[in-house]
Amino acid sequence: MSKFRKGENKELPPISTSSLPDIVFMILFFFMVTVQMRDVSLKVHITTPEASELSKLEKKSLVSYIYVGEPQKQYQKVFGTEPRIQLNDVFANVSDIIEFIVAEREARDEAEVPFMITSLKVDEYTKMGIVQDIKQELRKASALHINYSARKTLKP
Amino acid sequence: MARKLPEIPSASLADIAFMILIFFLVTATMDTDMGLERRLPPMPPPDQKDDDTPPIKERNVFVVLVNAQNQLLVEGEWTKIEDLREKAKEFMANPNDDPNLPEKTVKEVPFFGPVPITKGVISLQNHVGTQYGTYIAVQSELVGAINDLRNELAETKFGKPFNKLTEDQKDAIQEIYPSKISEAEPKKVGGK
Numbered sequence: 001m002s003k004f005r006k007g008e009n010k011e012l013p014p015i016s017t018s019s020l021p022d023i024v025f026m027i028l029f030f031f032m033v034t035v036q037m038r039d040v041s042l043k044v045h046i047t048t049p050e051a052s053e054l055s056k057l058e059k060k061s062l063v064s065y066i067y068v069g070e071p072q073k074q075y076q077k078v079f080g081t082e083p084r085i086q087l088n089d090v091f092a093n094v095s096d097i098i099e100f101i102v103a104e105r106e107a108r109d110e111a112e113v114p115f116m117i118t119s120l121k122v123d124e125y126t127k128m129g130i131v132q133d134i135k136q137e138l139r140k141a142s143a144l145h146i147n148y149s150a151r152k153t154l155k156p
Numbered sequence: 157m158a159r160k161l162p163e164i165p166s167a168s169l170a171d172i173a174f175m176i177l178i179f180f181l182v183t184a185t186m187d188t189d190m191g192l193e194r195r196l197p198p199m200p201p202p203d204q205k206d207d208d209t210p211p212i213k214e215r216n217v218f219v220v221l222v223n224a225q226n227q228l229l230v231e232g233e234w235t236k237i238e239d240l241r242e243k244a245k246e247f248m249a250n251p252n253d254d255p256n257l258p259e260k261t262v263k264e265v266p267f268f269g270p271v272p273i274t275k276g277v278i279s280l281q282n283h284v285g286t287q288y289g290t291y292i293a294v295q296s297e298l299v300g301a302i303n304d305l306r307n308e309l310a311e312t313k314f315g316k317p318f319n320k321l322t323e324d325q326k327d328a329i330q331e332i333y334p335s336k337i338s339e340a341e342p343k344k345v346g347g348k
Binding site for chain 2: 011014015020023024026027030049050051052053054055056057060063117119122123124125126127128129131132135138139140142144145146147148149150151152
């Protein structure tokens, strides 16, 4: 009779759950890294058009966004239903774009300025007139590298 | 005396957590921003006159017009968007040296030796009332046509798709199939 032997109905030792917090943290960090915060609340309604030849926007920090679309319901009383431009958090006019680009440039490192991209997020039912005006303003501001935001077409 | 309840085994919790993790990994679209990348032409200097650009021959220009009803006129023919890519490819490649399709100039290109390079330019003009969605579809098809040609060339020459090539090889192919899409200012006349 060894002194280590205990009673017959020995229970299984409970399995340690100390690694559970690690797992939960893993998931948490995973989402913290991948989910990008939307720092701008959209005031316009945008459904980007479909296209097949797309490239990814690589460096998010170098991208400035211009949103164009119909104002959302709660703003329609003030701003109407015609497509409007949104820069940062406010509705803007075409003439504000140069100022916006200059401000975006100043916020970046000088060495990074040549690699900046302007992403145009435009609703697919917008007429080209307003887009053309924006492009002219971007040319004036020499922000020539642009990216038309679009969704991937599913190939049949 | 009440019997001690057996503890609920929590070993499987980790598996459940992993299952959820993998589920999210698979389903979560990283919401990457995708887009059609283009470069705008720089503003012309203010002292530039209109007539100092050399005239481009008619056969070297692939004219795509889009009107306010989102209809396409390609080289004078009413065309559907689905057919645009083939037409643009035929124009840019001009495999049989058709006199109606663009001229070529022979140029020395690394990896390839002397290659006839097309002088073709795609000209896209849209109406102010054109829908943005149509415009992007047209742009996408035109860029796609050039990408297709580049891919085909990369496959035959290097046996790899274009985006897997080295930078030098890419440059060589880009020289053979340049991405020349010019956009005219939209017409403001007519329509709404």
